[in-house]
Amino acid sequence: xxxxxxxxLALTAVLAIVGAACGGDNGGGTGxxxxxxxxxxxxGALTGPLAQLVLPGRNASQLAVDAVNAKGDLPVTxxxxxQDTTADKxxxxxxxxxxxxxxxxxxxxxxxxxxxxxxxxQVLDPAGIIRFTGSATNPPLAQQGWKYFFRGLGNDASQxxxxxxxxxxxxxKKTVYxxxxxxxxGEGLATIVRDNVKAxxxxxxxxxxxxxxxxxxxxxxxxxxxxxxxxxxxxGYSPEAILLVKSLKEKGYKGTFVGADGAKDDSFLKGGGAAxxxxxxxxxxxxxxxxxxxxxxxxxxxxxxxxxxDPGIYAAEYWDAVHLIADAIKTAGKPGDIKAYRDKVRxxxxxTSYQGVTKTFGFQENGELVDSAVATYLYKVEGGKxxxxxxxxxxx
Amino acid sequence: MPDCLQSGFWPHxxxxxxxxxxxxxxxxxxxxxYGVLQLINFAHSEVFMVGSFFGVYSLLVxxxxxxxxxxxxxLVLWLVLLAAFLIAMAASGALAVGxxxxxxxxxxxxxxxxxxFLITAIGASLVLQNLWxxxxxxxxxTLGGAGPVFYPEVLEKSxxxxxxxxGVSNTALMIVVVTAIMYVxxxxxxxxxxxxxxxxAVAQDPETASMMGVDINRIITITFLAGGLxxxxxxxLYGLHFGQAQFSIGFLPGIKAxxxxxxxxxxxxxxxxxxxxxxxxxxxxxxxxxxTHWQDVIAFMVLVVVLMFRxxxxxxxxxxx
Numbered sequence: 066x067x068x069x070x071x072x073x074l075a076l077t078a079v080l081a082i083v084g085a086a087c088g089g090d091n092g093g094g095t096g097x098x099x100x101x102x103x104x105x106x107x108x109g110a111l112t113g114p115l116a117q118l119v120l121p122g123r124n125a126s127q128l129a130v131d132a133v134n135a136k137g138d139l140p141v142t143x144x145x146x147x148q149d150t151t152a153d154k155x156x157x158x159x160x161x162x163x164x165x166x167x168x169x170x171x172x173x174x175x176x177x178x179x180x181x182x183x184x185x186x187q188v189l190d191p192a193g194i195i196r197f198t199g200s201a202t203n204p205p206l207a208q209q210g211w212k213y214f215f216r217g218l219g220n221d222a223s224q225x226x227x228x229x230x231x232x233x234x235x236x237x238k239k240t241v242y243x244x245x246x247x248x249x250x251g252e253g254l255a256t257i258v259r260d261n262v263k264a265x266x267x268x269x270x271x272x273x274x275x276x277x278x279x280x281x282x283x284x285x286x287x288x289x290x291x292x293x294x295x296x297x298x299x300x301g302y303s304p305e306a307i308l309l310v311k312s313l314k315e316k317g318y319k320g321t322f323v324g325a326d327g328a329k330d331d332s333f334l335k336g337g338g339a340a341x342x343x344x345x346x347x348x349x350x351x352x353x354x355x356x357x358x359x360x361x362x363x364x365x366x367x368x369x370x371x372x373x374x375d376p377g378i379y380a381a382e383y384w385d386a387v388h389l390i391a392d393a394i395k396t397a398g399k400p401g402d403i404k405a406y407r408d409k410v411r412x413x414x415x416x417t418s419y420q421g422v423t424k425t426f427g428f429q430e431n432g433e434l435v436d437s438a439v440a441t442y443l444y445k446v447e448g449g450k451x452x453x454x455x456x457x458x459x460x461x
Numbered sequence: 462m463p464d465c466l467q468s469g470f471w472p473h474x475x476x477x478x479x480x481x482x483x484x485x486x487x488x489x490x491x492x493x494x495y496g497v498l499q500l501i502n503f504a505h506s507e508v509f510m511v512g513s514f515f516g517v518y519s520l521l522v523x524x525x526x527x528x529x530x531x532x533x534x535x536l537v538l539w540l541v542l543l544a545a546f547l548i549a550m551a552a553s554g555a556l557a558v559g560x561x562x563x564x565x566x567x568x569x570x571x572x573x574x575x576x577x578f579l580i581t582a583i584g585a586s587l588v589l590q591n592l593w594x595x596x597x598x599x600x601x602x603t604l605g606g607a608g609p610v611f612y613p614e615v616l617e618k619s620x621x622x623x624x625x626x627x628g629v630s631n632t633a634l635m636i637v638v639v640t641a642i643m644y645v646x647x648x649x650x651x652x653x654x655x656x657x658x659x660x661x662a663v664a665q666d667p668e669t670a671s672m673m674g675v676d677i678n679r680i681i682t683i684t685f686l687a688g689g690l691x692x693x694x695x696x697x698l699y700g701l702h703f704g705q706a707q708f709s710i711g712f713l714p715g716i717k718a719x720x721x722x723x724x725x726x727x728x729x730x731x732x733x734x735x736x737x738x739x740x741x742x743x744x745x746x747x748x749x750x751x752x753t754h755w756q757d758v759i760a761f762m763v764l765v766v767v768l769m770f771r772x773x774x775x776x777x778x779x780x781x782x
Contacts, residue, residue: 114608114707151607274754279713280703283476284745284753290627291468304609311704315618316472317628336611336705 101400103141104169105130105387108160108185109177109200110152114304117330119177121377122199123147125364126174128371129387139391140399144169150181157181158188165192168403171394171410172197174386177379179203179250186211193407195414197390199382202326202349203253207431213411214432217386218379218423219349219439221250224325225257227441227457228298228347229265232323235443235460236345238295240268244285244309246277246301254325255300270294277305286312295320302327307336314340326350329378334449344446351442352453353381353422361422385421392419465750472627473745479633479702481741482640486695487718488725488733489647490557490688496664496728497684499575503582504560506715507589508553508689512696513706514593514605515552517612519545524613532617541615546639546697553693554686560585561685566678593708609705616701632702639698643691644734650687651730660684664728717744717760724764726774735775740764 107126109119130145148164150157157176164170165188172195176182182201189196190211198206198214202221207214232238241262245255252274259269270292275285286309289297297313297320299306306328313322322344329346337344353361354375364384368376376384393413400406419426427435443460444451454460490505523529523541533541564585568577593605620628651657662670663680671677699714700706717740725736740760747759767775 112607116608271752273752276757278709280699280705280707280710281480283480284473284748284756287472287476287627287745288469288748288753291465291472291625308703315620315628315630315633317620317623317626332608336609338614 100140100142102144102169103171103394103400104144104146104167105172105174105390106146106148106164106170107174107383108148108150108157108181109175111147111149113151114332115152115178115302117332118200118303118327118378119152121380122175122177122383124372125368125376125380125382125384126387128367129384132367133387133391139394141394143387143391150176152178152181154178154180154184158184161185161188165189165194170194171403171407172390174199174383176201179206179253180248182206183249186214190214193404195390195407195411197386197414199386200326200379201250203249204257205249205253207433211432213407215414215428216433217389217426218382218434219441220433221254221257221325223439224347224349224441225254226261228258228323228325229261229267230457231345231347231443231460232262232296232298233265233267235457236296236321236323238321240270240292240294241296241298242270242289242292242294243272243298243300244275244289245273245299246305247274248277248301250327251277251301253300254327255298258298258300275301275305277301280308282309282312285309286316286318289313289320290316290318293320296323297321299324299328303330303333303336306333307341310337310340310344321345323347326378329444329451331377334446334451337446338449341446342449346444346446346451347457348378348442348444349440350379350382351423351440351456352444352451355453356422358422360420364422381422385419385423385426388421389414389417389419389426393417463750468625469749470746471624473749474742475624475627475629475633477742477745478738479636479741480744481721481738482636483695483699483714483737484718484721484740485734485737486640486643486691487714488722488737489691489730490685491719492722492725492727492729492733493660493684493688495722497660497681498565498569498578500565500578501582501719502560502685502688503579503715504564504585504589505557505688505692506711506718507586508557508560508711509692509696509699509715509718510593510706510708510711511556511589512549512553512693513700513710514610514696515693516545516549516697516700517610517706519548520613520615524615529615531614533615538615542701545701546694549697550690550693553696554689556589557685557689557692558682561682566681590708590711605706605708607708609707612700612704612706614704630702632698636698636702639694640734643694647687647691648730656680656683720761720764723774724767726776729774729776732774732776739775 107123110116127145130143134142148160175198176185177200179201182198190213195213199217204220204222243255243259245251259272262269299309306324310322324346326348329348333341354365393410396413397409415428417426424438427438429435441457443454443457445454487509494500494502564581596603618630621631621634622629659675659680662675663677667677721736721740722733724740725732743763744756744760748756
């Protein structure tokens with residue numbers, strides 16, 4: 066009797082799991098007599114300690130999809146779907162497995178981070194699904210021979226490549242202590258910065274890996290303080306950046322904290338508080354709220370009215386991403402077979418010269434932006450806000 | 462003397478004492494429970510985590526409901542901090558006792574094998590972590606969430622004194638001082654009181670102890686309570702020092718504290734203090750002249766070497782005076 070019962074239980078469990086898996090499928094693409102629906106899926110850490118780096122992009126994507134649909138000049142209606150990866154690259158890969166057979170999916174917006182872009186790309190590129198990232202900056206992503214990958218911003222080769230200018234020429238400092246969090250993004254960027262600073266004649270005092278997710282970075286910060294390095298450079302994300310600036314300040318560090326886009330979110334300002342003041346962050350992202358052109362102003366005011374705050378990091382990049390894809394859809398025409406259509410859209414994106422809020426786009430063979438579209442910007446934390454100092458190339 | 466040793470010694474020593482104090486406070490729970498029950502209470506790291514959350518809850522209530530200034534000063538500030546400390550201790554103590562009642566006592570009653578205790582402990586640890594991680598459906602609140610919950614800045618972080626240009630902060634000093642006080646009190650409790658004698662008796666030989674009239678169950682409850690109180694206090698001080706509480710905050714310190722308990726001599730109260738401080742010092746001093754990513758390698762290598770020559774830890778086993 067007991068044996069039979071447990072067999073029935075097991076069978077029910079299996080059926081439930083299969084049912085849930087099948088039920089999750091969107092199915093179809095047509096909406097009756099209206100225009101066909103195509104989905105853009107935004108992938109990234111929508112929850113968790115890294116969400117502040119990812120949510121602005123999602124919000125801007127939603128805003129853009131609504132704006133594009135309202136305009137009504139596309140042969141399709143766009144639908145925005147958001148998938149929470151919690152920045153876990155394995156979870157992202159599992160989600161990608163579920164996405165690759167969806168017949169209404171046109172493109173993935175993102176993924177937001179580099180580690181997950183790596184794992185999802187391995188699944189989605191062979192399936193012919195476009196990934197347009199507005200935030201993942203690790204250079205090797207464009208070196209995999211992927212056909213459906215586009216990066217709508219400068220990568221870490223340029224961000225890290227201009228950091229030595231920031232440190233040596235703008236801040237006029239000599240010694241740098243570098244730390245990183247062993248992630249694809251953080252370690253990749255820190256390595257580029259180290260190599261560039263050394264090549265430019267700077268002194269890299271140390272290059273050390275840290276485990277992210279800890280609270281106590283005392284051995285590192287004490288060594289930074291005793292090394293008297295002018296600059297502490299952090300290749301990593303905001304949760305660790307917060308703890309590092311606080312610890313450095315507590316121990317009386319007299320030097321300057323320099324970080325990158327991975328730290329540039331609201332939680333760094335809020336959590337870092339007074340300890341974050343005076344920190345410099347680089348970003349391949351400009352600040353649209355200080356731009357003077359019409360497009361930027363329109364975007365910023367639309368974002369403010371819907372979300373009650375200025376656009377955060379990479380919001381403008383994803384706004385542009387959606388509009389650029391919409392532009393490509395116009396070129397590609399009416400959708401037919403989804404696989405052929407994705408190829409058409411892909412080809413249209415590859416040839417685009419779309420003028421967006423952030424830049425005039427143009428892509429190389431490998432999906433990277435053309436050099437003329439790439440820029441690294443510098444920000445300083447002042448008065449609890451990110452003060453844009455402009456392009457690194459323009460600083461003197 | 463190489464420069465790294467000269468400029469680094471005192472700063473890293475202070476770091477080690479601060480972290481070591483936290484380890485020592487947490488290690489007590491592991492060591493006492495092991496001494497009395499031969500159980501490794503894996504859920505103890507979450508008892509620590511809950512302490513840091515009740516610390517932040519108390520301070521948030523003080524700031525948001527009672528209008529405490531940020532930063533605050535004077536007697537009010539210290540009374541509020543004391544209250545937060547006591548509340549955190551009480552919450553963790555209650556949780557530890559609750560864990561004992563709900564998770565371990567039933568297993569003891571049924572004479573369950575050692576393995577069952579171990580699995581239950583791990584399960585309890587995961588349940589507690591996730592309880593502070595998820596959004597509870599229905600009421601749609603979250604006790605903590607995936608990201609850190611920031612402590613309000615009621616205490617302005619200031620440098621109490623400087624050593625070679627390196628600053629020792631008020632919160633760091635608080636940790637060391639409070640740990641010392643708590644351990645003195647605890648030591649007197651274990652050595653000088655009747656209950657303390659009972660704990661040592663049960664740790665030595667439960668059957669004989671019960672024949673001598675010691676109430677085993679009461680002793681076990683008190684053991685869990687003591688460990689929970691210490692861990693809760695440590696949680697609040699740790700959260701105050703780093704400015705945040707998070708569901709995962711107990712994991713690493715918990716492992717390290719358990720390691721410290723073994724290093725000092727599992728089951729030995731003074732061993733927990735010694736092991737904790739020693740581990741903290743080794744972790745920090747060990748990387749004085751090496752790259753910091755060797756931190757854990759060095760700490761655990763030391764542990765392995767010590768156990769090779771003294772398998773029962775530095776001060777040996779059992780809840781001795």
